[in-house]
Amino acid sequence: MKEIVVLSGKGGTGKTSVTAALAHQAAHATAGRWLLADADVDAANLALLLDAQATVAEPFVGGAVAVVDADACSGCGLCEAACRYEALICDAGGCQVDAIACEGCGACLDRCPSGALALVPQTVGTCRRSETPYGALHHAHLDPGQENSGKLVTAVKRRARAQAEAEHCAGLLIDGPPGIGCPVIAAVSGASLALLVTEPTVSGREDLARALATVTHFGVPALICINKADLYPDGAQAIEDLGAARGIATLARLPFDLSMTEALAAGRPVTVQCPEAPISQALAELWRTLQARLAEVTTDSKT
Numbered sequence: 001m002k003e004i005v006v007l008s009g010k011g012g013t014g015k016t017s018v019t020a021a022l023a024h025q026a027a028h029a030t031a032g033r034w035l036l037a038d039a040d041v042d043a044a045n046l047a048l049l050l051d052a053q054a055t056v057a058e059p060f061v062g063g064a065v066a067v068v069d070a071d072a073c074s075g076c077g078l079c080e081a082a083c084r085y086e087a088l089i090c091d092a093g094g095c096q097v098d099a100i101a102c103e104g105c106g107a108c109l110d111r112c113p114s115g116a117l118a119l120v121p122q123t124v125g126t127c128r129r130s131e132t133p134y135g136a137l138h139h140a141h142l143d144p145g146q147e148n149s150g151k152l153v154t155a156v157k158r159r160a161r162a163q164a165e166a167e168h169c170a171g172l173l174i175d176g177p178p179g180i181g182c183p184v185i186a187a188v189s190g191a192s193l194a195l196l197v198t199e200p201t202v203s204g205r206e207d208l209a210r211a212l213a214t215v216t217h218f219g220v221p222a223l224i225c226i227n228k229a230d231l232y233p234d235g236a237q238a239i240e241d242l243g244a245a246r247g248i249a250t251l252a253r254l255p256f257d258l259s260m261t262e263a264l265a266a267g268r269p270v271t272v273q274c275p276e277a278p279i280s281q282a283l284a285e286l287w288r289t290l291q292a293r294l295a296e297v298t299t300d301s302k303t
Helices: 015-027 078-082 107-111 151-166 182-188 202-217 233-245 259-266 278-296
Strands: 002-008 034-038 053-068 088-091 094-097 117-132 135-142 171-178 193-198 222-226 250-253
Touching (some): 002 015, 002 182, 002 202, 002 278, 015 034, 015 135, 015 171, 015 259, 015 278, 034 151, 053 094, 078 107, 135 151, 151 182, 171 182, 193 202, 193 278, 202 222, 202 233, 222 233, 222 278, 233 250, 250 278
Parallel strands (some): 002 171, 002 193, 034 171, 193 222, 222 250
Antiparallel strands (some): 053 117, 088 094
């Protein structure tokens, strides 16, 4: 099974809009059915463009936080002194834990002389499976204030891969998170191919450079897609030159097209809302080219 992950070095490049259009194209692929996953769990909004109807929701248990047994606590304050995250507040009446500040390191447990503290696993989000006109979508919701270390991303991918393999799907299309942190590493892990969507700006170029370094570090073949390339041709050329210097091809230069705005307002992929628009034609060609490149990749997703 092949796996394409769509990334961007920064937010706002049009990554999710591109992924939605590719999902529509994948739904009409003749080489087999594709499943979908939204790995941007901090702001999972691919479902908004795919008319997703949730069918399964499961709580996700992440890290643990300290919990105080008030009856056993003496209020000595040793745990507060040991906490590097200022998550404990102690006085003569006992201790309180700031669950958002607590990192679950366990230092307070080690210092507590009365055994009044325990680390308790916390539900930090929800994993969901939805049905869309373009295939099943696995996505998630991270609760407010919770940290995205990549564990929830991995959980989403694991569920999506399990269904894709069980149903003998041709591949898995993943809308990844922006940036280069742990969630991105979790999203790109084991992918067959990474498509990096950027924009022709200085910040777009510099953030793309960091994202490319991250992807290539893990040995995942990368390709570049420049969105709104015609707004600043010199900037687009600089990005293409950056990729060429690293042996990475620019697969598409997408035009600026107000049809994309119309599609976003309608909550549909632009290739569905405005199939004859220049941006839709360019995205359809991008999918065809992606398939040709994917055929050259010999490794399937594994982790």
